[in-house]
Amino acid sequence: METQNNQLNYIEDTQGRWGIFAWIFSTDHKRIGILYLISITTFFLLAALMGGLMRLELIAPGETIMDAQTYNGLFTVHGIIMIFLVVIPGLGAVFGNFFLPIMIGARDVAFPRLNLFSWWIYMAGAILAVYSQFAGDGPPDTGWTFYAPYSTESGTNVVAAVFAAFVLGFSSILTGLNFIVTIHRMRAPGMTWFKMPLFPWSLYATAWIQVLATPIVGITLMMIVAERLFQIGFFDPALGGDPILYQHLFWIYSHPAVYIMILPAMGVITEIIPTFAKKSIFGYKAIALSSVAIAAVGYFVWGHHMYTSGMSGTARWFFSFLTFIVAIPSAIKVFNWVATMYKGSIDARTPFLYAATFIFLFMIGGLTGLVLGSLATDVHVHDTSFVVAHFHYIIFGGMGFAFFAAIHYWWPKMFGKMYNERVANIAWLITFVGFNVLYFPLFVIGIQGMPRRYFDYLPEFHAGHLISTIGAFILLSGLFLMIINIYRAKKHVTPAGDNPWGGVTLEWQVPSPPPTLNFDEIPTITKSPYSFEK
Amino acid sequence: MTILQIFSGASNFVEGVDTAFVLIFGVSFFFLFGITAVMIYFIYKYHKSRNPVATQIEGSNTLEVIWTVIPLIIVLVMFYYGYKGYAVMREVPEDAITVKVISYMWDWDFEYENGKLSKDLYVPLNKAVKLELTSLDVIHSLYIPAFRVKEDAVPGVANYMWFIAQLEGSYDILCAEYCGLRHSYMEAQAIVVPEEEYLAWLADFDPEVKDPKGLEIMRANACMGCHSLDGAKLVGPSFKGIFGSERTVIVDGKTTTVVADEDYMKRAITDPNKEVVAGFQPNLMQSYKKIIAEEDINHIVDYLKTIE
Ligand SMILES: [Cu+2]
Numbered sequence A: 001m002e003t004q005n006n007q008l009n010y011i012e013d014t015q016g017r018w019g020i021f022a023w024i025f026s027t028d029h030k031r032i033g034i035l036y037l038i039s040i041t042t043f044f045l046l047a048a049l050m051g052g053l054m055r056l057e058l059i060a061p062g063e064t065i066m067d068a069q070t071y072n073g074l075f076t077v078h079g080i081i082m083i084f085l086v087v088i089p090g091l092g093a094v095f096g097n098f099f100l101p102i103m104i105g106a107r108d109v110a111f112p113r114l115n116l117f118s119w120w121i122y123m124a125g126a127i128l129a130v131y132s133q134f135a136g137d138g139p140p141d142t143g144w145t146f147y148a149p150y151s152t153e154s155g156t157n158v159v160a161a162v163f164a165a166f167v168l169g170f171s172s173i174l175t176g177l178n179f180i181v182t183i184h185r186m187r188a189p190g191m192t193w194f195k196m197p198l199f200p201w202s203l204y205a206t207a208w209i210q211v212l213a214t215p216i217v218g219i220t221l222m223m224i225v226a227e228r229l230f231q232i233g234f235f236d237p238a239l240g241g242d243p244i245l246y247q248h249l250f251w252i253y254s255h256p257a258v259y260i261m262i263l264p265a266m267g268v269i270t271e272i273i274p275t276f277a278k279k280s281i282f283g284y285k286a287i288a289l290s291s292v293a294i295a296a297v298g299y300f301v302w303g304h305h306m307y308t309s310g311m312s313g314t315a316r317w318f319f320s321f322l323t324f325i326v327a328i329p330s331a332i333k334v335f336n337w338v339a340t341m342y343k344g345s346i347d348a349r350t351p352f353l354y355a356a357t358f359i360f361l362f363m364i365g366g367l368t369g370l371v372l373g374s375l376a377t378d379v380h381v382h383d384t385s386f387v388v389a390h391f392h393y394i395i396f397g398g399m400g401f402a403f404f405a406a407i408h409y410w411w412p413k414m415f416g417k418m419y420n421e422r423v424a425n426i427a428w429l430i431t432f433v434g435f436n437v438l439y440f441p442l443f444v445i446g447i448q449g450m451p452r453r454y455f456d457y458l459p460e461f462h463a464g465h466l467i468s469t470i471g472a473f474i475l476l477s478g479l480f481l482m483i484i485n486i487y488r489a490k491k492h493v494t495p496a497g498d499n500p501w502g503g504v505t506l507e508w509q510v511p512s513p514p515p516t517l518n519f520d521e522i523p524t525i526t527k528s529p530y531s532f533e534k
Numbered sequence B: 001m002t003i004l005q006i007f008s009g010a011s012n013f014v015e016g017v018d019t020a021f022v023l024i025f026g027v028s029f030f031f032l033f034g035i036t037a038v039m040i041y042f043i044y045k046y047h048k049s050r051n052p053v054a055t056q057i058e059g060s061n062t063l064e065v066i067w068t069v070i071p072l073i074i075v076l077v078m079f080y081y082g083y084k085g086y087a088v089m090r091e092v093p094e095d096a097i098t099v100k101v102i103s104y105m106w107d108w109d110f111e112y113e114n115g116k117l118s119k120d121l122y123v124p125l126n127k128a129v130k131l132e133l134t135s136l137d138v139i140h141s142l143y144i145p146a147f148r149v150k151e152d153a154v155p156g157v158a159n160y161m162w163f164i165a166q167l168e169g170s171y172d173i174l175c176a177e178y179c180g181l182r183h184s185y186m187e188a189q190a191i192v193v194p195e196e197e198y199l200a201w202l203a204d205f206d207p208e209v210k211d212p213k214g215l216e217i218m219r220a221n222a223c224m225g226c227h228s229l230d231g232a233k234l235v236g237p238s239f240k241g242i243f244g245s246e247r248t249v250i251v252d253g254k255t256t257t258v259v260a261d262e263d264y265m266k267r268a269i270t271d272p273n274k275e276v277v278a279g280f281q282p283n284l285m286q287s288y289k290k291i292i293a294e295e296d297i298n299h300i301v302d303y304l305k306t307i308e
């Protein structure tokens, strides 16, 4: 395809490398974004199938298709893959890599080789994670949280899995570092902080969490390994350690990790709504600063995972209080998104449908988070399927639906081809319905007292589990339809055009697919990023 | 009595907890439906077919302040009710009866003030009961949904919980912290009876008649999470009638039979993965060679001989 300026686009420009090497050795941020897209989609499908198998096992009480040990391994592996390989890198690694430089008017990230290296580390960690499932004494069965002392005693392949998470942490730290420097140093002339689009803003807040919080979990996981291999005794009381210490260290990272997933998701939604409402974002500064507020306060709420662990009374109310406070910046974003639709001229195409359902699902996730932040109610629903439903609404309904929104929004830009929009809308509806049928019943049985990570359950929870399993299969079919439809876009002959949605941020001003260097000439920025006035 | 009713009053905490639930859910549904309705209305009203040209609005500081302050007040009210419903859970009345909870993979033992042990938790009606939570191995969490109480049993940490049961009946006790293979089977009942009945039950116990020493050692080492005495197959084989019987075992991949004499049982405890009982997984049971003194292992074996 010919581009405006007769430059090769990034897909055609192999830079003299052959076949697959043109991808796995390329330092082009766009090619690296695609590498992550392929790897992350693969792992997502794998872990989603595991989720489907778990739901099938739970369709009826008693053993259905697998034994308890297999089930315990499955929910552990499902969690490890989804958290460390899919949602934590997720939007930042795929769309951040591809679009951050273009959206701020740069030719690449600050450290392109480091960027490629991050992907290689990611793959090394991923291979290790998959290896841990098949080698040694069976898949790890600790849950993705690796709680001590179970994790220091379990006879399964815990060390490999923990080490995989450790390696993956480096990839996350390096990507974060790269983005911070890129955003500080490489914005186009005239792009002041408050003229920067909001997806880059969210990546900026996220990157700081990645850099500051990830080392903590790295060290913690190494302590588990040291304890298993050398009986050091950090966490196991039998060796003189403290199991509660482990939980603190683990959640100091793993709560902020929730924001690593959700902040870029919010950034994506903030890009999509103005484009389809043909209207400037409402409350630009409020949205930008609320990302920073979430990142900052989000550091100090980890204890809400531990209300029943025997923490001191003071710590319990302190963490509860801050948890309620951190809800506010999220609420501010929701209000601003809805206000952006007011007096817009709305074109409800596929990305917008995903964005609107994101708001709905994210609200359910956030509001049920209040139940878990509140002390009295958390004591009852902590470690029940209520929690499982809550975080799937946030992570899957939030981050996942934002990912689907992003892929439908930016696909024509990335590959120059449009998918079939009718089929995309049908897949959206199936996915949305399946999602709710799958996860909503888990709230109900959670309130009734159904603990999580249960291979088997009491008969009164059967109806809820049955409905949930049916939802899982509706959801999976929606996902397959979506993916096949997007993939088939390549068959379309007519190019999607440079700006199919009428967006105004910089990525819509370069050709589709973008040329290797993104811009002929670096643009000078004079207007706010969402200025639709001609 | 397993399905939860809101405000059932099964324990003294139900009201405070359920009040917080009702408050948070009430406000949440209001915002969820309100915001969703407004959003759908906007999408309809300002669809490009009805409103071809958007009006550009950059924002409004007044609105930002309003939708920061109002939610802030609301969440602080929620925080308060959550705290209030919870604070009482940490204040144990002085006259509370103490029951020690011994949790282990994958069962509960309850030990009362006079030394009596039980598998289900007996509780007198309308009396404060304090549970002292201990664990012999990994973290468990004692959860009684109907009472709205839960607290982790952490090895090496002295955690507690308390409640007053206010309705007679039998309520599920579940383990809420994932603890391995049989986590979902780690259940018991909380049996609430009138006080006289409770006292009679408690007194039906002679502290002089001690359990055999071997059984106590096995309890203390959590053998009973995997082995039963009554023939039930758990993770490991049942000890019922084990002594002198013929066992089919797999040694280095070959199936043979041995007679379970004293020596065999000692080997099964000190080197359990050498001769693996057919139909069971190797590597689940660890070697107790360094954990239990030889003398105590002899006590165990003596006891095992008596189970018919
Ligand atoms: Cu958290």
Ligand SMILES: [Cu+2]
Binding pocket: B104, B105, B106, B139, B140, B141, B175, B176, B177, B178, B179, B183, B186
């Ligand atoms: Cu347990």
